[in-house]
Amino acid sequence: MSSMTAPEALAELAALEDPKARTVNERHGDAHGVNLSKMRALAKRIGMSTEFARELWATGDVAGQLLGLLIAKPRELSADEIDQMVRTTRSAKAHDWTVNYIAKKSPLAEELRLRWFHDADADARAAAWSLTSARVAKDPSGLDLDGLLDRIERELRDAPSREQWAMNETLAYIGIHHPALRERALEIGERLQVLADYPTPPNCTSPFAPLWIAEMVSRQG
Incomplete structure (x- = not known):
């Protein structure tokens, strides 16, 4: 060192x-x-x-x-240290790196996800949704996916931008990785139209959940 x-x-x-x-x-x-x-x-x-x-x-x-x-x-x-980092950074990239490089790789990831999921702080909730997306894709056992869709349906449209982005990712991941819930995820995305107008460069996948789901499912085939 x-x-x-x-x-x-x-x-x-x-x-x-x-x-x-x-x-x-x-x-x-x-x-x-x-x-x-x-x-x-x-x-x-x-x-x-x-x-x-x-x-x-x-x-x-x-x-x-x-x-x-x-x-x-x-x-x-520690969980408290990671929690403090998520709450205090002034940087969008530091928030993103804290979640992806630290929280997601920590053995305390699930403890943090549950701690943050109903937090009063929008940045903490955004971190929880990012951790939830990882669970949806890789380890969904024990998750109430219908309950997650219920909350997304209620809160996605009016969520603060960072939380909205992370919540939208969870919506897309449910549609991509869980065929039984795909139709409902698509319907929620179409109805709420969150990120429908997001400028997407050529050859990049749109963050608009219905397009994102369709693109990723087509690659699975």
């Missing part, structure tokens, strides 16, 4: 800043301008260290927090 200190790591990140990249990133909720490939190279040089990751997270610096997420070992973070 590198003997680098947190201030030294932040200084290296600052030296990698690209003002144009920061302008683009800030439009998407990320206050940094560091190329992610260069950030990953720095993380590889530092090596895995959850303690160092904690130091970087505590700085509140967005690039520092992203770097910390790349070097943290999910098993070494």
